[in-house]
Each structure stands twice: as C-alpha cells, then as structure tokens.
Amino acid sequence: MKPKTEQQLRAISRHFRPLLQDGTRPVEFIGRIAAEVPDLLRHGMRGRDFRYYLDLCGVQALPIVLLICLLMGMVMAINGQIQLSKFGQELLVADAVGLVVVKELGPLMVALVMTGWAGSAFAAEIGTMKLDEQICALETMGIRPESFLVFPKLSAMLLSMPLLTIFGNVAGILGGMLVGITIMKITPVAYWTRTLEAINITTFVLGVLKSFPFAILVTFAGCFCGFNAANNSQGVGRGATKAVVSSIFLIVVADVIITVLYSFIGY
Amino acid sequence: MTQHHDSNQKIKLGIFVVGGLVLFVAILFFLGMSDIFTNKETVRTFFSESVQGLTVGSAVKYRGVPIGNVSKISIRVTDKLVQIDMAVELKHFVSGSEQGQQRSDFKRFFQSELEQGMRCRLEYTGVTGMRYIDFDYFATPGQTLTEPPDGALDPDELYIPAVPSPFRDILKAIGTSLDRISRIRFEEISDGLERSLTELSGLLADPALKSTIDRINEAAENLEIGSRTVSRVFGEERMNRLMSLLEDDLEKVNKLTEHLITETQNAKLPESTSAFRAASNAITIGQDELANTLTKLNQTLDALTELADSLSADPSSVISGKKKPQIKGE
Numbered sequence: 001m002k003p004k005t006e007q008q009l010r011a012i013s014r015h016f017r018p019l020l021q022d023g024t025r026p027v028e029f030i031g032r033i034a035a036e037v038p039d040l041l042r043h044g045m046r047g048r049d050f051r052y053y054l055d056l057c058g059v060q061a062l063p064i065v066l067l068i069c070l071l072m073g074m075v076m077a078i079n080g081q082i083q084l085s086k087f088g089q090e091l092l093v094a095d096a097v098g099l100v101v102v103k104e105l106g107p108l109m110v111a112l113v114m115t116g117w118a119g120s121a122f123a124a125e126i127g128t129m130k131l132d133e134q135i136c137a138l139e140t141m142g143i144r145p146e147s148f149l150v151f152p153k154l155s156a157m158l159l160s161m162p163l164l165t166i167f168g169n170v171a172g173i174l175g176g177m178l179v180g181i182t183i184m185k186i187t188p189v190a191y192w193t194r195t196l197e198a199i200n201i202t203t204f205v206l207g208v209l210k211s212f213p214f215a216i217l218v219t220f221a222g223c224f225c226g227f228n229a230a231n232n233s234q235g236v237g238r239g240a241t242k243a244v245v246s247s248i249f250l251i252v253v254a255d256v257i258i259t260v261l262y263s264f265i266g267y
Numbered sequence: 268m269t270q271h272h273d274s275n276q277k278i279k280l281g282i283f284v285v286g287g288l289v290l291f292v293a294i295l296f297f298l299g300m301s302d303i304f305t306n307k308e309t310v311r312t313f314f315s316e317s318v319q320g321l322t323v324g325s326a327v328k329y330r331g332v333p334i335g336n337v338s339k340i341s342i343r344v345t346d347k348l349v350q351i352d353m354a355v356e357l358k359h360f361v362s363g364s365e366q367g368q369q370r371s372d373f374k375r376f377f378q379s380e381l382e383q384g385m386r387c388r389l390e391y392t393g394v395t396g397m398r399y400i401d402f403d404y405f406a407t408p409g410q411t412l413t414e415p416p417d418g419a420l421d422p423d424e425l426y427i428p429a430v431p432s433p434f435r436d437i438l439k440a441i442g443t444s445l446d447r448i449s450r451i452r453f454e455e456i457s458d459g460l461e462r463s464l465t466e467l468s469g470l471l472a473d474p475a476l477k478s479t480i481d482r483i484n485e486a487a488e489n490l491e492i493g494s495r496t497v498s499r500v501f502g503e504e505r506m507n508r509l510m511s512l513l514e515d516d517l518e519k520v521n522k523l524t525e526h527l528i529t530e531t532q533n534a535k536l537p538e539s540t541s542a543f544r545a546a547s548n549a550i551t552i553g554q555d556e557l558a559n560t561l562t563k564l565n566q567t568l569d570a571l572t573e574l575a576d577s578l579s580a581d582p583s584s585v586i587s588g589k590k591k592p593q594i595k596g597e
Contacts, residue, residue, distance in 0.1 A: 059279045163287030236442045
C-alpha cells in the first residue's frame with residue numbers, strides 16, 4: 001500500500017473511531033447489564049431501593065400523569081367535536097378518544113412524562129454519584145455498580161409504567177367524557193357505551209404492553225447517560241438533558257416499530 | 268420517625284399497585300370478560316351471496332334492536348355457502364318467566380317468529396361498507412321455511428333462512444340498465460347529429476339570414492331610439508300631469524255615471540215598460556180582431572159579388588127566386 005493512501009485511511013479511521021465507540025458504548029452497557037442478570041437472580045436486589053424507585057416513579061408521578069392524560073383527553077374531545085359536528089356525529093368523539101387514548105396516546109404520554117420525571121432523575125443521580133466517586137467506591141467494595149444501580153430502577157419502572165398507563169388511559173377517557181357531557185351534552189351512559197364499543201380487550205392489553213419496552217428504554221437511556229456523564233457539575237446537567245432527549249427519540253422510534261408490528265396482527 | 272415514614276411509603280405503594288391492578292381487572296371485565304357470564308344462544312344461517320363487510324363481531328339486530336354479534340364465519344366446501352354463526356344474547360328478550368326458562372322461551376319465540384315470516388338479511392351499517400345481520404319479516408306469514416343444507420345443523424341449534432340483500436337487487440337493476448344502454452345505437456345518433464350540425468352551419472352561412480339579422484338589428488336600434496323618445500316625451504313631470512288630468516276626467520266620468528243612474532231610477536222604467544207591454548198586447552189583440560173583421564168583410568164582398576152576378580144573369584130571380592140547378596140526363 002502506498003504511504004499516502006495509508007495516511008488517508010488512518011485519517012478517516014481517526015475521524016470515525018469516536019463515532020464507532022459512541023455507537024458501541026450503549027451496546028456494551030446493555031451487555032454489562034445482561035451479564036449481571038444471573039447474579040441478580042441468585043442474590044436478588046435490595047428491597048429498600050426497589051421501594052424507593054417505585055415510590056418515585058409510580059406514586060409520586062401519578063398526579064402529573066393523571067392530569068396530563070385528563071387534559072390530553074379533553075383536548076382530543078374538543079378537537080374531535082369541532083370536526084365531527086360538521087357531520088352531526090358528535091357521539092363518535094367517544095369512539096375516537098377511547099381508541100386513540102387506549103391504543104396510542106395513553107402509553108406514549110405516560111412514557112414521555114416518565115422520561116422527564118424519572119429518566120432525567122436517573123441520569124442526574126448516577127452522574128452525581130460518578131462525580132462524587134461513589135461508583136468507584138462501589139467497585140472498590142466489589143459491588144458491580146451496573147446491577148446495584150440499574151436493576152432496582154428497571155424493576156420499579158417495569159412495574160410502575162404499565163400501572164401508570166392504565167391510570168392514564170382511564171384519565172384520558174374521563175377527560176373526553178367530561179367534554180362530552182359538559183359541551184356536547186352527551187349522557188354519561190351513552191358516552192361510556194360508545195367507548196366500550198370502540199375498544200376491546202386486545203386493544204387495551206396491547207396498549208398497556210407498549211409500556212414495558214418504553215420503561216426499559218427510559219431506564220436504560222437515563223442510566224447510560226448518567227454513567228457516561230462528564231465528571232463535573234455541567235456534565236451532570238448535560239447528561240440529564242441528553243437522557244431526556246435520547247429517551248424521547250427512542251420512545252418514538254420504538255412506538256413506530258411496535259405500531260408496525262401490531263399492524264401485522266391486525267391492530 | 269424513619270419507621271413511620273417507611274410504613275407510610277409502603278401503604279402508598281400498596282395503594283398504587285393494588286389500585287392499578289384493580290383498575291386493570293375492572294377494565295378487562297368491562298371490555299368483554301362480562302361476556303363470559305352472559306346467557307347466549309347460537310343461531311345459524313347460510314348465505315349464497317358475498318358477505319363482504321361482515322366480520323366476526325358484526326352486529327345482529329332484531330328489527331333494529333342490537334341483540335348479539337356474529338361469532339363465526341366459515342365457508343362450506345361442499346356447496347360453497349357461507350355459514351354464519353350468531354351469538355344472540357338472551358338478556359335482550361324479556362319473557363317475564365324465571366331465569367331457567369329464558370332459553371326455552373326464546374326458542375319458542377324464535378320458532379313462532381319464523382312462522383310469521385321472520386328471515387335474516389345483510390344490511391349496510393353506513394357508508395363505510397360495514398354490514399350487519401338484520402332479523403325482520405322479509406317473508407309472508409306461513410311461507411314454507413327453506414331447509415338448511417344436509418348435515419349443516421345440530422339438532423339443538425337454531426336456524427334462520429337468509430334472504431338476498433337489497434344491494435344484490437340494486438346490482439341486478441344496474442346490470443339491466445347497463446345492458447339497455449349498450450343497445451342504444453350511439454353511432455347513428457352521432458351521424459344524425461353531425462348531419463344536423465352541417466345543415467345548421469350551412470343555414471348560418473346563408474346571406475339571407477345575415478340580412479335578416481341586420482334588419483332585426485336595425486329594428487332593435489329603432490325600437491331603442493323610439494323608447495328613448497318616449498321616455499324623453501313622457502318625462503316624469505309630464506306623466507304626473509297626465510295622470511292628474513286622467514284622474515280628474517275619471518272623476519267626472521264617475522259623477523256622470525252616478526247622475527245617469529239617478530236619472531234612470533227617476534224615469535220609472537219598470538212601470539213604463541209594463542204600460543208599454545199592456546199597450547202592445549192590446550194592439551196585438553186589436554190587430555187580430557181587425558184581421559177577423561177584414562176576413563168577414565171579404566166574405567161579405569164575395570157574397571155580394573156572387574149576388575150581383577146571379578142578378579145580372581137572371582134578374583127575375585129577385586121575384587121568382589133562385590132556379591134549381593138542372594141535373595144531367597133529366
């Protein structure tokens with residue numbers, strides 16, 4: 001090989017190496033977590049940590065999730081009413097709100113709220129621990145920080161996200177019903193009957209199932225950004241921001257993929 | 268303090284998890300698990316036409332009332348009929364009898380309805396193309412039931428014959444119309460139209476027509492000028508004056524008419540007329556009497572003439588009297 005060509009190839013390699021490393025780092029992180037699963041199954045995890053994160057990601061997030069989903073349902077119902085009233089079909093607002101909330105917006109809105117609520121908190125927490133060299137201390141004590149810090153968060157998120165999605169779905173439907181009863185003068189029974197006609201068990205369960213991959217993505221993105229945050233206060237802030245942005249991006253991409261997969265089975 | 272906080276946290280977590288799970292189960296129950304406890308009866312039918320738009324879960328209605336859903340759609344390979352199983356919810360049929368008798372009551376009701384002419388038919392839900400099955404009286408009472416295909420029905424299953432949907436009839440009508448349209452000789456019509464157009468263009472090119480149009484134009488211009496003149500002559504002020512004069516004249520005419528009516532009334536025309544009529548009658552009678560008198564006078568004159576003639580022929584007859592007439596042969 002000619003020396004000039006070799007130099008050019010080395011220059012290209014120097015440019016692409018960081019990008020490649022950036023690309024492989026999340027995969028490596030997932031690998032490290034997966035490697036700890038047998039250890040987790042053998043020894044379990046600290047119950048106190050799990051309770052703390054379940055409280056943070058579930059109980060404390062519940063009011064904001066309910067409020068946002070309720071408002072989202074109301075907004076959808078008002079917009080639906082404006083369009084459907086042109087055809088004299090205001091009652092179909094119940095179908096539209098019920099179906100969209102249960103199938104799509106409920107899980108998605110809950111995931112987005114949790115991105116801001118929990119994902120950024122995970123990144124900031126781990127980033128600060130890294131800054132204070134607590135992670136190094138854990139490693140010195142022979143504790144694997146990945147399993148010690150990630151699994152309680154992941155478990156709590158896997159339990160709380162589906163429950164929050166169920167609560168969010170009900171709040172969204174109630175928001176639509178509130179608009180239907182007050183603005184469109186639809187009776188609660190009629191609205192409820194239409195909603196039950198529009199959605200079925202499969203739609204509801206598939207919607208709730210979406211929250212599991214969303215929970216995994218939010219936790220992994222938050223923890224990964226925390227572990228990879230720079231060792232300074234600005235780095236922690238940037239890590240939290242990066243966690244939120246990357247989580248939102250990953251959730252939307254995952255939602256598209258899941259929707260396509262659901263379409264294969266007719267939903 | 269920490270223990271108290273820990274206990275509170277656990278209670279909150281418990282409420283959150285249990286609340287979520289209860290909600291999950293409640294939603295599942297509302298969305299269909301309640302169907303498990305619903306009393307249902309399967310009704311079967313067979314369609315020879317396409318069931319496009321009908322799916323599992325499509326509504327089944329009895330005279331517009333939703334009574335159940337389509338539970339299964341299958342194709343019979345032996346005769347190519349589409350077999351439809353419908354799950355009819357018995358809660359929609361109120362019989363007043365006990366819960367256990369609901370099924371037998373429904374079966375009795377169903378059989379009597381079939382005898383009354385109840386059949387099922389595919390109907391459109393709306394403009395979306397979705398369809399439902401409607402139970403209604405599509406046959407005359409007492410009409411013989413179409414038998415289900417051999418071996419297609421279990422002894423315990425209910426069967427309802429299907430009638431073709433109205434859409435099928437519409438398609439048939441459209442087919443007939445299209446067939447009739449295809450028989451129309453468009454080429455002949457086109458040729459005739461072309462000939463007419465050629466003749467029309469020849470007529471339009473005729474100089475006589477052009478001169479006629481010119482004359483019409485001139486006449487129209489003259490008419491326009493005349494109309495302008497009239498509008499100039501009969502200006503608004505002049506018209507008003509003429510109208511007032513006309514009104515005056517009309518008033519005078521009215522007065523004159525009233526005067527004439529009064530005069531006529533004063534003339535006692537009815538009385539005069541009756542007097543005239545009486546005089547006329549008297550004249551008529553006098554005329555008749557005069558005619559009689561003249562007739563009698565004529566007769567008298569004739570008698571006198573005859574007397575004078577007989578006297579001149581036989582003057583002695585004044586003394587001797589009239590001779591007897593001589594008879595021939597005496």
